[in-house]
Amino acid sequence: MYQITDPEFNTLKELVLKILGIRLSDSKKVLVISRFSSKLRELGINTFQEYISYLKECAEPAREMEDLINRITTNETSFFREFKHFEYMTNVLLPQMQNEKKNLSDTKEMRIWSSACSSGEEPYSIAMTINEYNENNPSIKYKILATDVNTEVLEEAYRGIYDEKNLGKHVHANKYYKYFDRVSGGKIKVKDSIKNKISFRRLNLMEKRYPLKEPMDLIFCRNVMIYFSEEMKSHVLKMFYEYLKDTGTLFVGHSENLFMYKDLYQFRQNTIYSKVL
Numbered sequence: 695m696y697q698i699t700d701p702e703f704n705t706l707k708e709l710v711l712k713i714l715g716i717r718l719s720d721s722k723k724v725l726v727i728s729r730f731s732s733k734l735r736e737l738g739i740n741t742f743q744e745y746i747s748y749l750k751e752c753a754e755p756a757r758e759m760e761d762l763i764n765r766i767t768t769n770e771t772s773f774f775r776e777f778k779h780f781e782y783m784t785n786v787l788l789p790q791m792q793n794e795k796k797n798l799s800d801t802k803e804m805r806i807w808s809s810a811c812s813s814g815e816e817p818y819s820i821a822m823t824i825n826e827y828n829e830n831n832p833s834i835k836y837k838i839l840a841t842d843v844n845t846e847v848l849e850e851a852y853r854g855i856y857d858e859k860n861l862g863k864h865v866h867a868n869k870y871y872k873y874f875d876r877v878s879g880g881k882i883k884v885k886d887s888i889k890n891k892i893s894f895r896r897l898n899l900m901e902k903r904y905p906l907k908e909p910m911d912l913i914f915c916r917n918v919m920i921y922f923s924e925e926m927k928s929h930v931l932k933m934f935y936e937y938l939k940d941t942g943t944l945f946v947g948h949s950e951n952l953f954m955y956k957d958l959y960q961f962r963q964n965t966i967y968s969k970v971l
């Protein structure tokens with residue numbers, strides 16, 4: 695079992711804050727040890743001090759940073775997590791969008807951003823919700839941008855292959871099963887008709903500007919702001935304000951709220967916000 699000293703932990707903590715905007719509390723020491731033990735073993739070193747020196751001197755610093763980011767980020771997610779958000783889309787936002795479309799050009803396309811998409815369950819759930827709505831209504835065209843800073847989970851998201859037993863109660867109990875094909879070994883694969891609606895890209899929300907071409911109708915930023923420092927949260931929320939259409943909606947995670955940002959966002963329902971204009 696490896697140990698981490700306070701100075702070693704503080705150095706890693708500062709680095710993680712600088713590159714990701716993530717604040718690691720002292721209670722995360724055990725987590726850091728468990729996530730980096732295999733790395734120390736792989737490098738044949740015994741202390742975190744040696745690992746820190748290695749990060750400074752290694753031949754491929756960019757690759758090592760990517761590895762560090764992939765180890766430190768928490769990627770827990772599931773299909774139709776926080777189901778109320780998908781109900782709100784079906785009952786409120788999609789009918790609204792359809793009304794707007796009637797008044798505007800027929801080619802209007804809904805733009806959605808899943809900004810911390812992890813292994814893909816979130817953007818796929820969004821796409822399935824719209825497809826389901828489209829079965830019973832005049833079709834809404836849409837495109838989803840799905841981004842995350844962790845390259846490993848992004849690869850999983852792009853593959854779109856999951857353990858059937860982990861699909862969760864909403865897929866099992868509902869009509870969404872039809873959006874998957876069975877593959878071998880108890881696995882199930884998202885159909886291309888859903889996959890083709892989504893572009894997956896790496897994006898660190900810490901970046902000063904985000905390389906997005908068009909403003910968004912919906913932004914999902916769920917269960918990641920809880921890890922951010924207040925400064926990072928403020929940066930991200932200001933950027934979302936810029937990238938969200940005036941009529942747009944922002945979804946946050948169940949334990950996140952924007953009460954400190956009343957000048958930017960108006961409360962719609964628990965964890966659902968629109969822009970203050």
Ligand SMILES: C[S@@+](CC[C@H](N)C(=O)[O-])C[C@H]1O[C@@H](n2cnc3c(N)ncnc32)[C@H](O)[C@@H]1O
Binds near residue numbers: 900
């Ligand atoms: C707990 S998961 C949440 C996934 C999904 N949004 C959900 O609610 O189920 C948090 C995700 O945020 C990503 N993340 C952490 N820091 C980030 C950053 N600075 N920029 C972009 N993504 C980040 C992690 O890699 C992880 O996949």
